[in-house]
Amino acid sequence: MQFMFKSTHFKRDFNRWSIFLLAIVFFIALPIIAIFIKLFGGPGETWSHLVRNVLTSYISNSLYLIIVCGILTVLFGVSSAWFVSRYKFPFQKYLEWLLILPLAIPSYITAYAFAGLFDYGGSLELLFKQIAIQIPKLDIMNIHGLALILSVSLYPYVYVASRAFFLHQSANLIEVSKLLGVGEFKTFFKLLLPMARPAIVGGLVLVLMEVLNDYGAAKYFGVSTFTTGIFRSWFALEEPETAVYLAALLVAIIFGLLLLEKYQRRKISYSNSVKSERKQQKIALSNSQKWLVFSWVSIPVILGFILPVLQLIYWATLTYKEVFTSDFFTIAMQSLGIAILAAIGTVFVAICLIYFTKWNRIPFIGNLSKISVLGYAIPGAVIAVGVMIPTLTLDKWMIGVAKNFTSESIGLIINGSIIGLTYAYIVRFLAVAYNPIEATSLKIGNALPESSKMLGIGNIRTFFKIEFPLLKKGILSAMLLVFVDVMKELPLTLILKPYNVQTLAVKAYEFASDELIMEASIPSLFIIFTGILPVIFLNKLIID
C-alpha cells in the first residue's frame, strides 16, 4: 500500500534534480562501492599470511590507540573546557584560544617535533644540560608515545565541542543545582557532565576518526596500524587486493563507531533544549587553586603546541639556508594551487549536493544524499585506494579505445593526475564544506526562496539572485576549512599525487623519512601557519 502510494507520485515528482542528485551521490560513493566490489575478487596471496601474523597487531594497536587517545583527549579536552568556561585564573582568556591551536599542527608534524625533543641528544636533554641537570632518557618512539602525541594534538576536538556546550549552558541550571544544596564538584559530575555527553562524544568521534586516519606519525614511530598496513600491502607487497581487504575492515570499524555515536545521541536529545539567556559569571578561585588550574590547563597547550612549534623554529634556524631554494618555492606554490583547486571543487560539489537535495522531490533520493558526507569519516588511505580502483579501470578502458585510433599508448590519464587527486579530496572533505554552507543555508530559511518562486522565478535563478549572495560567508568559511585540510593532508596525497607534483605535507614527510628531520621543519611551519587561520576563525564562530 505504502509503496503503491509512493509510485503514483513518482512520475509527478521525479525531476532533473533527482537525476543530478543521484549522479553526485554515485560520484561520491564510488570509491567505497569500488572497494566493496573488489572484495568479491578474493584476497591477495599474502592475506592469509597477514591474518595469521600481523592482523592481530593491526587490530590490537588500533584498539589501544583508540582507547588511550579516547581517555586522554576526554581528560584534557573536557577538564580544560570546564575550567576556562567556569573559573577565573591567570591567562584564562589567552588559554581559552591557545587550547585550540594544536589543531593547526598535523599529528605527523607533532610526532617529528617530539622525536627531536626527546631523542638521545635532543633539545630537552641539551636544555637541561645547560643548567646541569641530567634527565633520564625517555623513549617515546613507540605506541605509548604515539598515543600521547595523537592525544595532545587531537584533544581540541573534544575541547571545542564541550566548551561550546558549557558556554551555551544556562546559568540558571547551575544555580538551581547550587540552591538545591549540591556542591560545585557534584554539580559538574552529576548534572553537567551527563548533559554534555552528546557534545563530548561528538568531539570524541572526530578524534577517533583522526586516530584511525593517521599515517605519518604511526609510520615515523614504527607502529603498525591499519593505515600503515594498507600502504605496506599496496606499495611494498604490491597487493592491492590485500589493501582493499584491510580498507574494508577499517571502514567496518568506523561505521561501528558512527553507529555507536548515533545511538548515544538518540537516547539523549535534551541537551540542546536549554539555551542560555544569561551569561554565567566566572568564579574566582583562591590563590593556590588558580595556579593549580592554570598549570593543568597549560599542559596540553605546552605539549600540543608550544613545545612542537619551538622545536620546529629551532630546527628552522639551523636549516633555512639549505631548504629555502627555488624548489621549495615551487613546492609551496604547487601546494597552494592544489589546495585552492580542491577547495573550489569541494565547495562546488557541496553546494550542488545541498541544493539538488532541496529541489529533488523524491524523499528516498533525498535521504541518499546523507551518505555523501560520510567521506570525512573514512581514512584518506582508504579513499585513495577506493579512488585508484575506478580511475585505473577507466584509464585502462581509455587506453584500449585510444589504441584503436592511434598506435601509440596514451598512458594513464586520470590516475596519478590532478583530476584523480582533486576527486579524492572532494570525496574526503565534502563534509567539511557541506556543514558551514548548509548551516548558512538553514539560516537563510525557506521563506526567501519561496517568496522568489511566488514572484515567478525558478530554482536556478532564485539560487543566483537570492541564496548565493546571502551564502557568501558560509562559502568562504567552507573554502578556508577545506583549503587548510588539504594543505595538511598526507596519506591520500602520498598515494594519489602526480609524480612531478609535491606538496608541503609530502615534502615534510619525505624529509623525515630520509632522516632529514631538521629540514622537515620549514615545510611544517608553513603548514602550521596556514592552519592557524581557520582555528582563529573557528573559535570566533563558537563564541558568536
Next chain:
Amino acid sequence: MEILQIKKLSKSFDRGKTNVLNEIDFSIMKGSIVSFVGESGSGKTTLIRMIAGLERSDSGEIYLNENLVSSNKSFVKPEKRNIGMVFQEYALFPHMTVAKNIAYGLHQDKKEAKNRIAEVLELVGLKGFEERYPHELSGGQQQRVALARAIAPKPELLILDEPFSNLDAMLRIQLRNEIFEIVKKTGITAIFVTHDTQDALAVSDEILILKHGNLIQKADAETLYKFPKNLYVASLFGEVLPLQKEILEQFHYQVEENKQYAIRNKNLKISENLPYKSLAKIANTTFLGENYQLKLALNNEQFFQVYTKEKLDVETVSIGFEKEDLLVF
C-alpha cells in the same frame, strides 16, 4: 466565477502517519476575501502552501481559473501559478532595496517596472522609500513592502499567511484595516490565514474553519455566528456554555432527541421576563472594579459566569434565555 477549486485534497506527513488534511473540498469566488481560520495544527498552513505550489498533495486536485494545477499526475510549479504571497516573516530580500524587492517579480521592461513600483508604493503609503533597505524599515513598513511586492505583478490570487502575528495588538488592528483596504481597492481575490477569529470577522467575505485537517464549516461571518455547525465553531466567537438535556428541562425547554444544545454565555441573562428560565444558585461573587462577577451554579456540576453592575445579596437568582439565542447542532 470560481477562481480556485479544491477537490478531495489530502496530505499526510511521516509517511502517512500524521494526517494534515483530510479530503478537503471547497471553492473560492473571484474577487472575494476568504479567511482560513484554525489553531496551529489545523492544516491551514499546509493547505495554502499546496495552493501556492510550495507543497505537494498526496491526493486530490487543485484548479486555478479552471486549469488543473495539482493532481496525482501533474503539478504546476509555484513560479508558474501567478499567485502572490505575503509571508508571516515578511521574507523581504535583505540584500535588495525596497524598489529592487518589488521589481523582482516584475518581468517587464525597466520603465514600465519603475512606474509599477511607484504605483504600488503609493498604494501602500510608502512613496519615497524606494532606496531603503529592509533593515531600515519598521515591522509595519516591512509588512507593507511585502504586500506591495506581492501585488505588483498583478497576481490572480493573493495569499496572506498570518501576516500580523509578529506585530503588537495596537499596530495589528491598524495595519490589518489598512492592508485590507488596499486589497479591496485592487479588487484582487485574497486568502487570509489567521488563528484570530476577530481578524477574520473584520475583513472577510467568507470564513473557512479548519480543525485537525478537516474542513468544518465555510460560510459568511453572520451565518457562522448564528448557525455554527458545532460547538467548536461556536466557541471561536466567544464563551459558549453547552447545555445538557436535564438542564434544559430545568428551563422548561422541550428538547429533541439526537440534538446538541449550547448557548453563548452572554445570552444567558439574569431576568424574570424571559420565555425559558430557571433558578440558579450564586456560588460566589467577585468584585472586579467596574462590575461584579457572579459564579452561578445550574446544578452541582455546571457553573457559569455572569456580570452585574450591582452586588446581589440573595442566594438564588432567576436566569433565562430567548429561543433564538439557543444554539442547536
